[in-house]
Amino acid sequence: MTGETILAVEDLTMRFGGFVALDSVNAEVYEGERLGLIGPNGSGKTTMINCISGALGNYTGTVRFRGRDLGSLKPHRRTRLGIARSFQIPRPFRSQTVRENLAITIEYATGASGAERDDRAEEVLQSMGLGPRADAISAGLTQIEMRKLELARALAARPQLLISDEAMAGLSSNEVDELLEILFRLNESGVTIIMIEHIMRAVMRFSQRIVVLDAGKKIADGEPDAVVADPAVERAYLGD
Amino acid sequence: MTRFWIGAGAVIAIGLLLAVTDIIANSFWFFAAYVVLQYVVLATAWNIMGGYMGYVNFGSAGFFAIGAYTAIVLYNLVKAPLLVMIPLSGIVCGLMGLGMGYLTLRLRGVYFAIGTLALAVVLETLMVNWDYVGGATGAYVIRPRTLEPFGDYVKFLTFVMLVLAVIAVAAARWIERAKFGRGLHAIRDDEIAAECAGIPTLRLKLIATTLSGFLMGIAGAPFPLYVGFVEPASAFNLAYAVNAIAMPMIGGTTMWAGPVIGALLLGTAQQIANVTISSELNLLIVGLVLVLFVTLAPEGIVGLVRKYFGRGR
Numbered sequence: 252m253t254g255e256t257i258l259a260v261e262d263l264t265m266r267f268g269g270f271v272a273l274d275s276v277n278a279e280v281y282e283g284e285r286l287g288l289i290g291p292n293g294s295g296k297t298t299m300i301n302c303i304s305g306a307l308g309n310y311t312g313t314v315r316f317r318g319r320d321l322g323s324l325k326p327h328r329r330t331r332l333g334i335a336r337s338f339q340i341p342r343p344f345r346s347q348t349v350r351e352n353l354a355i356t357i358e359y360a361t362g363a364s365g366a367e368r369d370d371r372a373e374e375v376l377q378s379m380g381l382g383p384r385a386d387a388i389s390a391g392l393t394q395i396e397m398r399k400l401e402l403a404r405a406l407a408a409r410p411q412l413l414i415s416d417e418a419m420a421g422l423s424s425n426e427v428d429e430l431l432e433i434l435f436r437l438n439e440s441g442v443t444i445i446m447i448e449h450i451m452r453a454v455m456r457f458s459q460r461i462v463v464l465d466a467g468k469k470i471a472d473g474e475p476d477a478v479v480a481d482p483a484v485e486r487a488y489l490g491d
Numbered sequence: 492m493t494r495f496w497i498g499a500g501a502v503i504a505i506g507l508l509l510a511v512t513d514i515i516a517n518s519f520w521f522f523a524a525y526v527v528l529q530y531v532v533l534a535t536a537w538n539i540m541g542g543y544m545g546y547v548n549f550g551s552a553g554f555f556a557i558g559a560y561t562a563i564v565l566y567n568l569v570k571a572p573l574l575v576m577i578p579l580s581g582i583v584c585g586l587m588g589l590g591m592g593y594l595t596l597r598l599r600g601v602y603f604a605i606g607t608l609a610l611a612v613v614l615e616t617l618m619v620n621w622d623y624v625g626g627a628t629g630a631y632v633i634r635p636r637t638l639e640p641f642g643d644y645v646k647f648l649t650f651v652m653l654v655l656a657v658i659a660v661a662a663a664r665w666i667e668r669a670k671f672g673r674g675l676h677a678i679r680d681d682e683i684a685a686e687c688a689g690i691p692t693l694r695l696k697l698i699a700t701t702l703s704g705f706l707m708g709i710a711g712a713p714f715p716l717y718v719g720f721v722e723p724a725s726a727f728n729l730a731y732a733v734n735a736i737a738m739p740m741i742g743g744t745t746m747w748a749g750p751v752i753g754a755l756l757l758g759t760a761q762q763i764a765n766v767t768i769s770s771e772l773n774l775l776i777v778g779l780v781l782v783l784f785v786t787l788a789p790e791g792i793v794g795l796v797r798k799y800f801g802r803g804r
Contacts, residue, residue, distance in 0.1 A: 304687060306683065306686075306687070325686065325691070325693075326686040326687050327686050327687070327688075327689045327690055327691050327692065330686075330687055330688065330689040331689050335687070336687060338683075338684065338687075342681045342683065342684040343680075343681070343684070344676070344677050344680035344681055344684065344685070345680050345681070346676075346679075346680055347676065347677075347680065351673075354673075355673050355674070355676075355677050355688060355690070356688040356689060358670055358673065359670075359674060359688060359689040359690045359691075360688060360689030361689075364670070404684075404688060407688075408688065408689055
């Protein structure tokens with residue numbers, strides 16, 4: 252199922268003033284893979300995806316996408332290359348409808364326009380189960396709908412690599428299952444997925460491999476069962 | 492031909508008719524109409540940044556004045572005609588908008604507004620100390636008394652301003668319907684999310700500031716010929732900055748009709764107050780009306796109409 256490297260992070264370091272948020276992190280993600288990225292609060296997970304998506308541009312080290320060094324490429328260029336992300340706290344275009352949220356993304360990220368754009372928006376709406384809410388203003392959505400919109404908008408960009416940043420935090424277990432199912436389906440359609448999540452049940456079920464960050468360093472990388480049994484991981488979460 | 496263009500053609504035709512005939516004999520009406528139309532251009536230009544993109548520009552007076560001062564430089568240099576002054580003032584202010592964009596667009600919200608205000612103050616100081624354009628004492632521009640077939644030159648200026656207003660509004664309307672406008676709308680809602688949705692936010696913002704600056708510049712270009720005497724305090728008058736913000740807010744910032752309605756209403760009210768009460772009362776009126784609208788109808792008149800008549804695109 253997994254193929255060649257789609258994303259490679261080499262010696263990635265990010266400093267905020269004197270604080271080292273990421274310390275020479277090396278990691279790879281393979282084509283078609285479902286990767287879980289976990290770690291205690293403040294361990295650098297979100298910083299890492301901010302570096303990958305380009306929101307933070309002043310990192311040192313290298314981020315390669317399909318072998319290409321992304322350098323200081325802006326986020327919108329990375330999105331067009333095929334790296335899409337969702338935000339931990341949903342950031343919809345609040346004054347626009349759900350459909351408009353998707354249409355604008357399709358228009359800019361993929362260049363489709365007119366009927367083609369509208370068809371694709373409809374397609375994403377249906378696949379995410381947002382059809383009934385298509386013409387609602389996004390500011391008025393419920394939490395689960397916001398999370399779905401967040402993922403839907405990432406999907407609208409036709410990503411090859413999807414980074415889902417805590418899409419499930421605060422949801423009920425039924426809702427978690429619903430989102431998991433959507434992510435599984437996406438992965439089957441060929442999208443590589445990095446999932447950042449605190450809900451261990453979801454990560455364990457979803458991931459083929461798990462990378463663990465602690466205080467900006469990678470402390471484990473391997474199959475889910477092996478990783479959770481790793482004493483270093485246990486220490487990171489529970490202390491000595 | 493859509494309804495908009497038929498309407499725009501009709502407005503220009505009626506304007507031309509009134510300007511070349513003596514149906515309205517008293518040229519005061521043209522003096523007053525000129526100011527109102529000038530505000531239609533300024534308010535529409537402000538709204539491209541402030542309304543569509545959500546960046547509040549407090550420096551409109553700076554752009555307006557630089558448009559006027561570009562015209563004075565051209566007048567002093569080569570006695571350039573008005574129709575040369577307008578595009579060149581537009582280009583100078585467009586470039587200024589681009590520069591301002593580069594320097595200040597990293598700032599968000601209130602910090603951006605402060606930056607634009609500071610820019611206007613810096614520019615005013617420069618003009619006060621530049622003798623070639625009259626420095627603090629000001630510069631005279633001799634305007635032709637008449638121009639055929641308009642008769643009184645003010646009638647001609649008013650007609651020109653009417654055409655500029657139509658151009659500005661047509662540009663705003665185009666933006667609203669274009670991919671560009673949808674991109675600005677996304678930036679207004681959430682800039683970071685917009686960037687991640689594949690929208691080149693910096694480029695769109697720079698295009699918007701350039702365009703907005705261009706339109707403010709063309710609004711200022713005929714000003715020296717209109718007043719005949721320009722000095723920094725009048726060209727950089729706070730009233731321009733305040734009106735350019737208040738008019739779209741009152742009319743509604745989400746649609747091209749908003750700034751037009753706001754400028755027509757508020758501009759006319761100010762002209763009436765000028766004559767009937769006192770010229771000092773202008774800003775007080777603006778302030779009061781603005782407070783009323785911000786508290787009671789934050790979406791402006793366009794918003795009210797949509798709410799109560801339930802239509803609109």
